[in-house]
Amino acid sequence: MMREAPPIRDRMLAAALTVLTTEGQAAVTARRLAAEAGVSTMAVYTHFGGMDGVWQEVLAEGCRRLVAGFDEVGVSADPVADVAAFGAVYVRAGLTDPELYRAMFADPRLSEITDVLADEALDRLVGAVGRCVGVRLDDLDEPAVTGVAYQFWILWHGAVSLALVGLLKPRQVRRTVTEGMIGLCTGHGDSPDRAARSVRRGLRGLADLA
Incomplete structure (x- = not known):
């Protein structure tokens, strides 16, 4: 039995993603x-x-993939490791599909679209950071929690952006993100040793960056 061809809209969106990624x-x-x-x-x-x-649809698909990656992290007994695992998902997404990443976060013509579409991903990160508050990090109000989430996002984005222009090698990306996250966690109240263990545990998804 012949399989029905995907609708034209789906074929065109798939083509856009493929051409963007490869060319x-x-x-x-x-x-x-x-x-x-x-x-x-x-x-x-x-x-x-x-x-x-x-x-609009290409960037929406990129954001859906990022949210899906965050959702796969789940919730563990170590909330700091969970936030670090979000970082691994984010960095991996940027390094694996750099053209899609650039379209989402590095093209000023498209950034206004991404600003709206990425809200769901940011909400996931804010929720993950919120689970650290009062347990591992200082007791913060809601605006401060969002601010800390942005600090993590900025760290990850900076590392990926530097890698994409050749200023950081993959192993340097991993080290930069690891040390940066440990510093942010300790700056917000976690103990250095505990933060280091949790961050390294959460970033195991980047262990192959060499």
């Missing part, structure tokens, strides 16, 4: 997506309203 943003054009999906360029406007709509 970069400049290759993602209406003409190229139409050719990959076997349709006319009018389909871009029919199904997405134009290339802005395509990018």
Whole structure:
């Protein structure tokens, strides 16, 4: 029995993600997506309203993948290790698919779209940091918890961004993220030894970076 072909919209979105990953943003054009999906360029406007709509969906898919990775971490008895595991997911996503990462977080033309779409991922991180408060980290109010979550995100983003322009090697990314997270945790009330154990445990997903 022949399998039914995916809908045109799905084929075009899959093509956009594939072309972006393999060839970069400049290759993602209406003409190229139409050719990959076997349709006319009018389909871009029919199904997405134009290339802005395509990018909206591409970035949404990137954010969905990030949220799914965070959700796979789950909740353990060590909340600091859980936050570190979020960091491993984030860094791995950036290094594994750098073109998608750049589109999501490094292109000012697209950053306004990502700012809205990434809220769900940030909410997950704020929740994970919140589970550390009063247990391992200082007792903080809600705005302060969000601020700490941003500090972790900025650390991860900085490390990935430096790696993508060749200023950090993979092993340096791992060391930078490890030391930075230990410093942030101890700065917010955790003991250095305990923070180091938890952070290293949570970042085991980056152990192969060499």
